[in-house]
Amino acid sequence: MILIHCPYCEEDRPEVEFTYGGEAHIARPLDPSALTDSEWEGYLYIRSNTRGLHAERWRHAHGCARFFNAVRDTVSDRFEVTYKTGEARPAKITQTGGAA
Amino acid sequence: MSGYRLSSGGRVDRSRALSFSFDGAGYQGFAGDTLASALVASGVTLFGRSFKYHRPRGLLATGVEEPNALVSVDRGPARVTPNVRAPQVSLHEGLVAESQNRWPSLKFDVVSINDRFSALFPAGFYNKTFMWPRSAWEKLYEPVIRRLAGLGDSPVTRDPDHYDATYAHCEVLVVGGGIAGIEAALEAAKMGSRVILIDEQDELGGAALADPALWSTLDALTAQLFAADNITVLTRTTAFGYYHQNFVGASQQLTDHLAPSEAQGPREKLWRIRAGEVVLAQGAIERPLVFNGNDVPGVMLASAGRTLALRYGVAVGRAVVIMAAHDSGWRDALALIEAGVHVAAIVDIRTVVPADLADAARAAGIALHLGSAITAVAGRHAVKGVTVAAGGTGPAHKIACDAVLMAGGWTPSVHLWSQAKGSLVWNEAWGTYLPGKPQEKCRVVGAGAGAWHFGSGAITSVLPNSLPVSRQKAFVDFQNDVKARDIQLAVQEGFRSIEHIKRYTTNGMATDQGKTSNLNALQIASGVLGRPVTEIGLTTFRPPYTPQTFGALMGHHKDALFQPVRKSVIDDWATAQGAVFENVANWRRARYFPKGGEDMDAAVARECRAVRQSVGIFDASTLGKIEVVGPDAAEFLNRMYTNPWKALQPGRCRYGLLLREDGFITDDGVSARMADDRFHLTTTTGGAPRVLGMMEDYLQTEWSDLDVWLTSTTEQWAVIALQGPRARDVIASLVGGIDLSPEAFPHMAVREGTIAGVPTRLFRVSFTGELGFEINVPASEGRKVWEAIFDAGQPYGITPYGTETMHVLRAEKGFIIVGQDTDGTMTPGDMGLDWAVGKKKPDFVGKRSLARPEMTRKGRKQFIGLLTEDPQELLEEGAQVVTNPDAPIPVPMIGHVTSSYHSATLGRTIALAVIADGRARIGETIFVPMADKVIRAKVTAPMFYDPEGSRLND
């Protein structure tokens, strides 16, 4: 069971308190109707599925209930950092391994 | 008779004799014995039968690595546990154990015929045969193979024991209570850390328990341990799994070491420990030597011989021969002599051994055979002697003996280390893998880290022998009957990776998971391939370290606690009324209320008539409820739901339809605007958590500019649905502060006031097509209000109804149930719900997806009604709809029946379905093919009753 640092509660808590929210930084288009079907497909379904450092969303469902973002190494499952929704992905860990 | 109890020595309590039975025969041992030590002391050599060849097998080891001596322990009816390792069974008065995998008896096992024909059953034999004739695999070969395989028998009755589970936290977790582990724990405790020390044995000490010279040190250390108030010591506890971030699973035996009559409380306890640092002090496991005859009962590890003598006061035989490749065997020999065991000879594959050991052995009168190997072992159920040859192929001579001890060197226990993804480094000198770099905050101390004091040894694969390997009974994996020859054969057939060799030969896949066999298999494969061990790979260490009871792993999650049942506050009342319940999501709901022996159809028909003709009362408390509050609440709902919300006036309700972003219907419900900035949402019973999670997601991550708060109020409100033409009459006298007249309080309106003196949000809504109210009151008052309404309804014959009646009534009106009439592939258009989609809204969740080619395609399935030609014929929910029932298979299907009921109101059956181009087919006849007949039905609009809705607005 992985241990996750909630950036709002500022505590390391066990995974069972959290729900996974998929890849991070995929913003919902402001005007979906302006998108082609392929662009809409990209928003809905295309995922980096990175082998390596992966930016992803978590929700502290059984805690503060807030969504936040994290960068985690999907090979070791180790978290590099967690950060609040709306904050940019920290620059020092923007490199990705495998699929980008 | 081979082993016997020494006249003195050991840690057993000779003042406390214990009686026990094995295979029905009575034996005696002492307190402090294990089943294994007591049986060896009683002269027993034969403990079990191997998996494949059913060869007679004795005890190999005295620890977790034991592959042979597996027994079933019988603690009374329904308390039989198969495949328990005899050296890990603490002896208690009245212990009952049985051997396994033999018929009719351990000494005479019919299936041991396999052994005579073992040449036919090399590794992978089953891949090569049993293919002809084609049908015989399932009818003949597989059943026979299955019966011969397996070990003990599974329990066949429900386990009366229960199991405990807990979480624990500490700064330092020490796994292994030998001296290295105890010292690590004491050191950590001095720093003020909370420490947990776990050890799998009955008493702390590890290898030191077999070394009397260390007992006083051990006693002093354990005294310190128990004196420290920041150390928790868990014995009989196995750390079985090392998971992410120092999360360690451990299982504690609580009662199996006690006589059943003394056992109270849970049988085992699961510890889930999160540790700041983990110190692994698990020691090392001795390696058997691979030579012809090494599986004859009475051939065992030297460490086992030593432990039996020095810890349990048991001699393994009256004349012991040591087959060594490592100095530790010599030290064990000397220790045995000191304990009073006769060691007849030491055979060592090495030509040179440390002079001090050789001198001491000579001085003790032990015959020495250096540069030699055992080439054969006489005896079938017990060792009778060995043949020893210089260099393995030179002149041979026989030595009479009744026990052989193998000292093949040591394998550090790196299982947990490796589970924690710590790296392993091959050590050529020791012929083993040692811990390298950690990935977690973890370190290894003691013998597990290679810090041992047993001397050195030669690394061997198969001991030399003039017989070809193919004719030797030289075993590598004892339980699974993998011989050196099998490993050779696997390599010969092209299996070069150790993972392939393992899978082809099954080496290391037995219940000991290769604790004594993996390194020997690697060495043999390395030799055959002519490649270094490191190029052959290493099988992955997987949890659990030793087999773990399902019961302990499930902990409290059984029966009612498997998934707690959610019950509404009306549940007790419904139970008292004799309701029949159904599970819906995690809730249980009253399905119908049978009276006087009614079956479901009769009860439902009666309940339906009551609602249509007078009034019925229904517990709708399980509906999901979300309070949406804030200045942007209407804007938020406008973006979430397909419907427009901004123009909805306070005091009014609206049916809301929720799509996923992919355009498919995911939930629906009637929601009310309580004030400009406040909505009372309802969701489906099963959908509440999903909908709230989805809404929070959009609110927090996409539209954080909106000032809105969402609160789950599902369990805050009890919801009483009162439906039927007399509904208003029933509550008229109970309601305060609300004008119930149709003009003041129309359909799809909400009012706040009181009912039976309790504050209420009173909805005038209907899921039945009748005049109806959904009365929301604080859950704590729900039962009281329910009963007040029920009493007030008596003059009208108020009838409680359940979910089944609710389904029938709504189906008569064609109201959909999301999840039944929709299945995650249906759009609003498909379901005839375009009216609920705000055409002018630029965007809402799922809108863009509705414009995809597939969603606008002709021929999509559409929601319609079906009326069977025979009005009493009931379609089956899930039945498929076709246009040509005579078409050959595969028959083209155009849709399926989603809902189907007897309608008491209409005096016939009705059904709802989704079928391709359904609305264009209204009036057509379609076919519903069943296994035994074809049912004809007419397509209709999905509305069977009061299509004008006049009853709603009364």
Added chain:
Amino acid sequence: MKRFSGLNLIAEAMNGHKGWPEHWPEKAPKPAYDVIIIGGGGHGLGAAYYLAAKYGITNVAVIEKGWIGGGNGGRNTTIIRSNYLYDESAHLYDHAVKMWDGLSQELNYNVMYSKRGVLMLAHNIHDIQSFKRHIHANRLNGVDNEWLTPEECKAYCPPLDISPNARHPVLGGALQRRGGTARHDTVIWGYARGAVARGVDIIQNCAVTGIRRGPDGAVLGVDTEKGFIGAKKIGVSAAGNTSVVMDMAGLRFPLESYPLQALVSEPVKPIFPCVVMSNTVHAYISQSDKGELVIGAGTDQYVSYSQRGALHIIEHTLAAICEIFPIFTRMRMLRSWGGIVDVTPDRSPILGKTPVAGLYVNCGWGTGGFKATPGAADLLAYTIAHDAPNAINAAFNLDRFRTGRFIDEAAAAAVAH
């Protein structure tokens, strides 16, 4: 290829089994092949086998970054069934089930396909509706699947607890008698041996590091740890690692890879005669020929390539198993392990062409890839050989994620209302 048979086994027993040759000799890669298959699992090796055996293309290499069968092919719970709801799925999986029957003879390798039946339990009314829908659709599609009452379920699987007082009582079940299990490793080895005998090269311990494309965009070959290897066509059958491989060709995929755990108990004498699955309680179980109870459940929740899962998933899985089979609480877990499963948005596979000429893909099987092995392998081979999908796999294209024409088996199971 020396033929496997009982007679040859006896003859070899006399000879100390010295005459059995290598299943697949070690090979250095040739400079170029007609077809390269990336991924030496059952699907990839099977595709190579069928390219050679059925479609006449023998100049084929299978490139595997580790050892063959080291991925999901060697770490699954071996369940085989085809009672899927939608026509497309039923035809796809039944294509495989038909091929399982007779595969041992086809490969001259006993893959131990055992039609012991797969029983899916219904625990609530919604389950009943859903299973009946499957049963009716399956019947009209020629796929066997029948409804059993609780008592019939108990008769078919005696360890089952059908007490009405259970937390999730058994209300019935859907049984596919042709469903069952096979021995996962032997499928891998059988295809490898058969493919090699027909001229295919198997290159192990050779990770692909790049996919080269020509000026016209079509594939030229692959860069590997052992150098560049040319190929006119490349089939990717890399399961959990598909996204990583596709990235090398500049393609982004609708896939996510999740950890999936499974476990076995210690072996016991025959107690469990079939395969039982429960979606509501969320677990599945069978007993192997060795006697181990083979148990699986759902995935961990997050994307991962660690082949490692969490203890609480195991706890829940065993609780689920013991909820349906309370007699097993004293049984013991012998080994648990994790795999990586690649999951598509509609939980159906992608099997067909890609936007890159000469590049073909077979992925997205999620937790259900083993059962499809012969069928998926055959269809991948067909698609590569014809540069066009077979009618059976045509619907399992990439374009459906743009158009919305899903084959959504997960949605069809829907959720309780």
